[in-house]
Amino acid sequence: MEDLQKLENGIISGIAAQDTLTGLEDLRVAEVGKKGHVSLLMRELGKMTAEEKKEFGPKLNGLKTRIMKEIAARKDELEAQELNRRLQSERIDITLPSPSENSGSIHPITQVMDEVAEIFTELGFSIAEGPEIEEDFYNFTALNIPPHHPARQMHDTFYFPEDEAGNRKLLRTHTSPVQIRTMMSGPPPYRIIVPGRTYRCDSDATHTPMFHQVEALVIDKDIHMGHLKWCIEEFCRKFFDLNDVKIRFRPSYFPFTEPSAEVDIGCAFKDGEILIGEGDDWLEIMGCGMVNPRVLENVGLDPDEYQGFAFGMGLDRIAMLKWGIPDLRDFFAADLRWLKHYGFAALDIPSLSTQKSGGRSPRDRGSSSSPKGGRPPINKNSGSK
Numbered sequence: 001m002e003d004l005q006k007l008e009n010g011i012i013s014g015i016a017a018q019d020t021l022t023g024l025e026d027l028r029v030a031e032v033g034k035k036g037h038v039s040l041l042m043r044e045l046g047k048m049t050a051e052e053k054k055e056f057g058p059k060l061n062g063l064k065t066r067i068m069k070e071i072a073a074r075k076d077e078l079e080a081q082e083l084n085r086r087l088q089s090e091r092i093d094i095t096l097p098s099p100s101e102n103s104g105s106i107h108p109i110t111q112v113m114d115e116v117a118e119i120f121t122e123l124g125f126s127i128a129e130g131p132e133i134e135e136d137f138y139n140f141t142a143l144n145i146p147p148h149h150p151a152r153q154m155h156d157t158f159y160f161p162e163d164e165a166g167n168r169k170l171l172r173t174h175t176s177p178v179q180i181r182t183m184m185s186g187p188p189p190y191r192i193i194v195p196g197r198t199y200r201c202d203s204d205a206t207h208t209p210m211f212h213q214v215e216a217l218v219i220d221k222d223i224h225m226g227h228l229k230w231c232i233e234e235f236c237r238k239f240f241d242l243n244d245v246k247i248r249f250r251p252s253y254f255p256f257t258e259p260s261a262e263v264d265i266g267c268a269f270k271d272g273e274i275l276i277g278e279g280d281d282w283l284e285i286m287g288c289g290m291v292n293p294r295v296l297e298n299v300g301l302d303p304d305e306y307q308g309f310a311f312g313m314g315l316d317r318i319a320m321l322k323w324g325i326p327d328l329r330d331f332f333a334a335d336l337r338w339l340k341h342y343g344f345a346a347l348d349i350p351s352l353s354t355q356k357s358g359g360r361s362p363r364d365r366g367s368s369s370s371p372k373g374g375r376p377p378i379n380k381n382s383g384s385k
């Protein structure tokens with residue numbers, strides 16, 4: 001029998017020298033595994049006399065136990081080291097200093113959408129959405145604009161190629177199809193707003209091929225034009241932060257509302273600037289009306305039981321008005337200088353609820369400091385986009 005003390009010392013220093021878990025496991029198998037060194041020694045006990053067994057049996061057992069203990073301790077050490085190494089290398093240092101200048105900003109359209117949503121949700125509206133790639137049925141037919149109706153020409157529609165069945169999808173030309181989708185998805189009453197992107201083949205200083213609208217739809221029993229008028233006035237008062245905002249309803253025509261009106265907001269054109277709430281001029285901001293009974297019939301509602309109103313407002317337009325932004329095309333030019341000037345810092349969003357307590361007022365970023373020299377090219381009554 002070899003010198004057990006020497007053997008033990010050798011194995012113990014071998015264990016301490018292992019610096020990987022796999023190396024340690026190999027050593028365990030080689031020393032105390034089934035066919036390991038120590039196990040082989042134990043087998044030799046069988047050949048010994050009873051006297052020798054008495055002496056070597058407990059010695060070998062003790063040796064094995066100590067080695068196993070030593071291996072377990074080294075294993076714990078190596079595992080802890082491995083965990084520490086991972087914690088170090090996978091650590092996210094949230095104490096890194098932020099860049100000295102905040103580079104991102106909230107786009108004025110996003111800001112307007114948030115403000116519009118805030119005002120209408122406070123009035124009890126919920127927010128609905130619909131697809132931008134729309135079917136003819138929802139965008140036109142169900143809204144009482146049948147094929148070959150002249151009103152289709154007003155919309156400068158972007159069409160997709162025909163499918164095998166001869167149907168052409170289109171980019172929605174307004175948010176009104178979501179009126180139909182909402183009414184077909186469940187029973188009344190409805191009180192929704194629909195902010196979103198809309199598309200028409202049109203481009204100049206006040207029209208871009210993609211623009212934004214917010215639709216409103218209210219359907220219930222006994223809804224009348226007074227409700228429509230109040231809602232719009234209340235919205236303008238809150239959005240433009242003016243108590244005595246002047247609103248004018250001009251008779252108009254939309255196939256899906258009857259009667260229909262366009263809404264103008266009172267303003268002054270002074271030194272190339274538009275001032276809301278002053279003067280004797282007017283600017284169109286939306287189309288509206290009582291939902292046409294034929295639209296209600298198209299979605300299976302009884303117009304004698306349910307009525308309501310709808311309106312569609314150009315979000316880009318009201319953003320231009322509120323912050324004196326002169327050219328609509330700049331909204332979508334992705335010019336960082338423009339965004340820096342007109343965007344809102346992410347942590348400084350002038351929410352309507354905070355505006356009165358020190359937030360930015362609408363004309364703080366007036367067109368006089370605009371990159372285009374402050375000449376707002378918005379024409380009076382130039383379309384509901």
Ligand code: PHE
Pocket residue numbers: 173174175176215254257287288289310311312313384
């Ligand atoms: N959809 C109309 C447009 O885009 C606006 C509108 C909506 C008018 C709802 C009346 C009612 O011009």
